[in-house]
Amino acid sequence: MKPYVLGIDIGGTNTVFGIVDARGNVIASSSIKTAKHPKIEDYVEELYTEVMRLIEANDATDKVGGIGVGAPNGNYYTGRIEYAPNLIWEGVIPLQKMLQDRFNLPVAITNDANAAAMGEMTYGAARGMKDFIMITLGTGVGSGIVANGQMVYGHDGLAGELGHMIVKRNNGRLCGCGRAGCLEAYCSATGVARTAREFLEIRQEPSLLRNIPIESITSKDVYDAAIQGDKLAKDVFDYTGTILGEAFADMMVFSSPQAFIIFGGLAKSGDLLLKPLKEAMDKNMLNCFKGKAKVLLSELKEADAAVLGASALAWEAKMIEN
Amino acid sequence: MKPYVLGIDIGGTNTVFGIVDARGNVIASSSIKTAKHPKIEDYVEELYTEVMRLIEANDATDKVGGIGVGAPNGNYYTGRIEYAPNLIWEGVIPLQKMLQDRFNLPVAITNDANAAAMGEMTYGAARGMKDFIMITLGTGVGSGIVANGQMVYGHDGLAGELGHMIVKRNNGRLCGCGRAGCLEAYCSATGVARTAREFLEIRQEPSLLRNIPIESITSKDVYDAAIQGDKLAKDVFDYTGTILGEAFADMMVFSSPQAFIIFGGLAKSGDLLLKPLKEAMDKNMLNCFKGKAKVLLSELKEADAAVLGASALAWEAKMIEN
Numbered sequence: 269m270k271p272y273v274l275g276i277d278i279g280g281t282n283t284v285f286g287i288v289d290a291r292g293n294v295i296a297s298s299s300i301k302t303a304k305h306p307k308i309e310d311y312v313e314e315l316y317t318e319v320m321r322l323i324e325a326n327d328a329t330d331k332v333g334g335i336g337v338g339a340p341n342g343n344y345y346t347g348r349i350e351y352a353p354n355l356i357w358e359g360v361i362p363l364q365k366m367l368q369d370r371f372n373l374p375v376a377i378t379n380d381a382n383a384a385a386m387g388e389m390t391y392g393a394a395r396g397m398k399d400f401i402m403i404t405l406g407t408g409v410g411s412g413i414v415a416n417g418q419m420v421y422g423h424d425g426l427a428g429e430l431g432h433m434i435v436k437r438n439n440g441r442l443c444g445c446g447r448a449g450c451l452e453a454y455c456s457a458t459g460v461a462r463t464a465r466e467f468l469e470i471r472q473e474p475s476l477l478r479n480i481p482i483e484s485i486t487s488k489d490v491y492d493a494a495i496q497g498d499k500l501a502k503d504v505f506d507y508t509g510t511i512l513g514e515a516f517a518d519m520m521v522f523s524s525p526q527a528f529i530i531f532g533g534l535a536k537s538g539d540l541l542l543k544p545l546k547e548a549m550d551k552n553m554l555n556c557f558k559g560k561a562k563v564l565l566s567e568l569k570e571a572d573a574a575v576l577g578a579s580a581l582a583w584e585a586k587m588i589e590n
Numbered sequence: 591m592k593p594y595v596l597g598i599d600i601g602g603t604n605t606v607f608g609i610v611d612a613r614g615n616v617i618a619s620s621s622i623k624t625a626k627h628p629k630i631e632d633y634v635e636e637l638y639t640e641v642m643r644l645i646e647a648n649d650a651t652d653k654v655g656g657i658g659v660g661a662p663n664g665n666y667y668t669g670r671i672e673y674a675p676n677l678i679w680e681g682v683i684p685l686q687k688m689l690q691d692r693f694n695l696p697v698a699i700t701n702d703a704n705a706a707a708m709g710e711m712t713y714g715a716a717r718g719m720k721d722f723i724m725i726t727l728g729t730g731v732g733s734g735i736v737a738n739g740q741m742v743y744g745h746d747g748l749a750g751e752l753g754h755m756i757v758k759r760n761n762g763r764l765c766g767c768g769r770a771g772c773l774e775a776y777c778s779a780t781g782v783a784r785t786a787r788e789f790l791e792i793r794q795e796p797s798l799l800r801n802i803p804i805e806s807i808t809s810k811d812v813y814d815a816a817i818q819g820d821k822l823a824k825d826v827f828d829y830t831g832t833i834l835g836e837a838f839a840d841m842m843v844f845s846s847p848q849a850f851i852i853f854g855g856l857a858k859s860g861d862l863l864l865k866p867l868k869e870a871m872d873k874n875m876l877n878c879f880k881g882k883a884k885v886l887l888s889e890l891k892e893a894d895a896a897v898l899g900a901s902a903l904a905w906e907a908k909m910i911e912n
Binding site: 436445 | 735740769
């Protein structure tokens with residue numbers, strides 16, 4: 269078996285790629301601009317050139333056994349990127365086949381959150397776990413579910429969209445998906461900022477956040493105010509953590525995970541988020557599950573996590589027939 | 591491989607068992623009273639005697655390869671019945687080991703709803719499916735989740751308690767589990783009767799159900815009134831189906847099943863339940879899943895379903911070490 273794999277994380281702006289060993293060390297990494305090439309063929313060609321340059325510079329020629337790709341709307345079953353709203357290429361991109369043809373290596377593709385879960389299982393906080401749920405709290409809320417040691421992809425490869433569980437059935441916030449009341453509308457970084465704006469409008473009390481133009485408040489601003497003791501800002505985290513904890517209790521009855529693993533910007537809020545989260549989770553938990561599931565933070569370095577997650581797929585990637 | 595397996599369904603009142611072939615034919619079946627023996631050892635002894643009698647009477651000696659058991663709170667991982675509220679034996683019963691020792695055959699145990707899912711996958715509506723969700727609508731709401739062709743048991747063997755998803759976060763009905771707002775409190779047979787009583791109290795309009803003492807109304811009464819065109823009774827089914835459809839849309843984002851398979855008394859309500867269910871499911875579905883999951887009724891004969899479900903486990907049962 270070859271000692272390395274390649275992890276490629278495709279984002280709307282940058283594509284980051286790295287050579288990874290079996291222990292989750294990123295030997296070397298580099299990046300290209302995703303949106304530079306309106307034609308996917310040109311993108312693949314630049315990616316190939318830059319990857320080969322990295323491989324040669326690191327004396328890794330013939331040592332890379334496979335390629336794993338994390339991409340928005342990446343579908344593990346079809347090997348395609350399907351209608352990704354934040355990528356320049358429209359429609360369906362058969363990226364698994366294109367990369368396999370160019371690199372002559374086995375390629376596996378999945379979406380960002382599933383890749384994060386694979387990374388955590390292979391190298392991070394979920395090593396040795398067969399049942400866990402990965403929740404990524406970023407601009408949106410993503411998720412990857414592992415049951416019986418396997419990713420839950422569903423019949424169409426699209427399972428694990430827990431950011432779109434409905435958590436407010438009545439009068440819920442509009443979500444980017446076009447529906448209302450989704451978890452993502454409350455517990456993403458964007459959701460935290462929305463909650464802050466809502467609280468500032470409804471309440472009269474003073475708050476450090478009133479020094480910031482209301483439409484430009486970010487979750488970082490709310491965090492900064494909260495650690496300075498701002499009551500309203502702390503209440504925003506209580507509200508967010510409570511909704512997330514209630515949602516975790518509902519996820520528990522589905523797959524009874526050993527742990528929930530949190531990743532992404534909001535995960536850095538620490539106890540501001542985790543304390544109300546764990547309280548709400550415990551309070552809302554079905555008796556037979558009480559006290560069983562841990563809430564853990566990702567153990568992967570943020571700078572490496574996306575590449576590591578993508579690379580985790582590569583260890584079991586297989587060549588597909590053309 | 592031996593041509594038959596034994597399925598044992600343990601209920602609070604009766605234990606039904608049958609000899610089953612690989613196509614899901616129940617060759618012969620019989621039953622004993624579950625609660626007759628306060629001591630589990632006596633129960634196992636009577637069960638053994640009666641099962642052997644059935645096997646001999648049907649010329650099946652040495653033709654049975656394994657035993658599958660569906661039992662309330664049956665845990666597949668531990669092989670035990672754990673704190674089943676409706677069984678006479680308290681605490682933890684190591685039934686897998688007890689039956690293996692007595693029958694000298696491999697034994698597998700799970701709970702009723704998981705057994706139903708296994709039965710449907712092995713012999714029924716879910717044959718060939720790798721991702722589906724079984725929902726049993728009886729006195730309670732049970733569920734069995736299959737992902738990647740495997741039962742989702744969770745880290746502790748207790749996964750798949752979808753009857754205890756919270757569907758009404760505020761002011762929800764008290765549930766038998768001690769919490770409030772669970773799916774089971776609305777969409778079980780008991781839930782349907784509760785909804786009818788609630789509607790009769792809140793509304794003023796005439797209804798056939800007003801001829802029945804309010805506390806003795808059952809879901810069957812509501813069904814009978816609805817098929818006679820009773821508006822209030824039909825509204826009860828609309829309400830029930832809508833909540834179930836909303837819940838199915840939420841389950842979809844978890845495991846993206848190919849189908850939801852419904853079993854149990856309420857499943858017989860047909861379009862009274864299915865029409866509002868499918869409408870609510872479609873209306874609440876995340877775009878990428880719209881129109882994908884079927885809603886199917888169980889294909890197993892009700893009289894045989896429990897034994898068939900339990901028997902489905904037996905085909906892959908293995909001897910455990912003592």
